[in-house]
Amino acid sequence: MSRIDRRSVLKAGGALAATALTGCSTTNPASTKSSAGSLAVAGPDWAGFSRGLDGTLYRPGDTGYAASHQLFNPRFDSVNPAGVVRAASVNDVREAIVFARNNKLVCVPRSGGHSYVGASTIANGLVIDVTALRGITYANNAVQIGAGAKLYDVHVALDRYGRSLPTGTCPTVGVAGLALGGGMGIHTRTYGLTSDRILSMQVVTADGGVRTAGPTQNADLYWALRGGGGGNLGIVTSFRLATIGAGKLGFFRLSWPESKAAAVLQGWQRFAKEAPYTAWANLHVTAESNGTLSIHAVGVSTTGSAAAAAAQLESLAGTKATGRTVTVKTHMEAVRYLGGGSTSPRTGFLAGSDVLRGPLDATTGTALIGVVKAAARAKVAGSAILDPLGGQAAKEPPGGSAWPWRSALGVVQWYAGLPTPPSTAALRAAQNFVSSGHRAIAKTSAGGYVNYVEAGRSVNSYYGANLGRLHAVKQKYDPANFFHTSYTLN
Ligand SMILES: Cc1cc2nc3c(=O)[nH]c(=O)nc-3n(C[C@H](O)[C@H](O)[C@H](O)COP(=O)(O)OP(=O)(O)OC[C@H]3O[C@@H](n4cnc5c(N)ncnc54)[C@H](O)[C@@H]3O)c2cc1C
Known part of the structure; x- marks a missing residue:
């Protein structure tokens, strides 16, 4: 059975069998009548959701849950999400957004996990972790990068072709968070920011739609995602960027x-x-x-x-x-010198x-x-x-x-x-x-x-004269303010 077939079958089964449900404290769970006629509270169907995923769902108490929501900064280890989806496909990202929306769960995307404020984890909400989507393909001076790739892996992959990208220095920072917020580093003055090299992106928006954002498709979203910051407008699943030479x-x-x-x-x-x-x-x-x-x-x-x-x-x-x-x-010597090695504790x-x-x-x-x-x-x-x-x-x-x-x-x-x-x-x-x-x-x-x-x-202090236009894009692609935390556009 193909993955799609399997998923549809499981989904149909899940819809019929959504009974043994576990609760989640931030939701406004749907109320249902029990057979005795009293009002019972039905929480999200976590089990059904998990069965329909290509990837893995971690819930409190599961083996691997603690590691699944650890960020780079241990200060946020005590923040406990209701669930962490380690997405294995773009469809998982879509399904997770739909699940969060249907169950009124606050949801945050997570890539490299280096947010300064722990914005890629959320107490009692749903983390959509894209780190398994980390494929890197190079052709004709452009590179396609899965949103879960880390900077060191990007540099290693591009170095094989004598190419590079302007990025920040920390080897474990995610390309997604870095590029969506700008991305400053040693090449900023010669080649611009990381976001300036983005040719297009694939992004899953709050309605569950999978879109391309580029100069001729959803150009307003393309504009906003280049510097508008992660977590505001949708979940980017891949980037296409114009590379630079990897000279000495x-x-x-x-x-x-x-x-x-x-x-x-x-x-x-x-x-x-x-x-x-x-x-x-x-x-x-x-x-x-x-x-x-x-x-x-x-x-x-x-x-x-x-x-x-x-x-x-x-x-x-x-x-x-x-x-x-x-x-x-050399290019890789420079990457390791600036990053203090190939990984970062x-x-x-x-x-x-x-x-x-x-x-x-x-x-x-x-x-x-x-x-x-x-x-x-x-x-x-x-x-x-x-x-x-x-x-x-x-x-x-x-x-x-x-x-x-x-x-x-x-x-x-x-x-x-x-x-x-x-x-x-x-x-x-x-x-x-x-x-x-x-x-x-x-x-x-x-x-x-x-x-x-x-x-x-105020998050608004990060956008200067572009704030009004960013709000307009937010209103168009996320009119219900689904992607909403203290660290998103407000
Ligand atoms: C040690 C260290 C060194 C750094 N060095 C530099 C540097 O040299 N230059 C520089 O410019 N910055 C640097 N930064 C800052 C870094 O760019 C940001 O913290 C960036 O947001 C981290 O991205 P991430 O994917 O690792 O983090 P995450 O915490 O995963 O994500 C950051 C934000 O983006 C959102 N997000 C994550 N993935 C996605 C996605 N796929 N789609 C949409 N939103 C998403 C998250 O919800 C969160 O709001 C550094 C940070 C650290 C901790």
């Missing part, structure tokens, strides 16, 4: 003493504006456990010659680095971001440094990590996709590492660090980067 890359790492922090910050901002498109460098201002600050930049030249880019950054900062390495790396953290509408003036720059210095004194493992935009990312037309920050200078990420499990005091100190960061540079902040989404901040 020149790297530099420069470090300075704390006393040079202000000068280096000003120099880095000029570098972000003035360096050629082929040069990229991010800046790390880090609170060390001994109460001091460390300042370093990691830079790349996509032409392979990093020494000139390093010298330009030093010259703009007006100060020579005290630590300096310059190397050339689960890590506790709390973070947020500010998009820099322009350079920080000297006073605001000093305030930024002061926030990290205060973290060092308070023994908070805090960093301000500044990523440049500009170059090709700025060349895309401002309304060309939902990603709103084309004219920005860069993004500051406020990142605080946390122990597992974090104490209440550690969490409070981390939150205080992130809030102090926001306050310190508020006058230069245009909003936040949706891939660094944070709790307690």
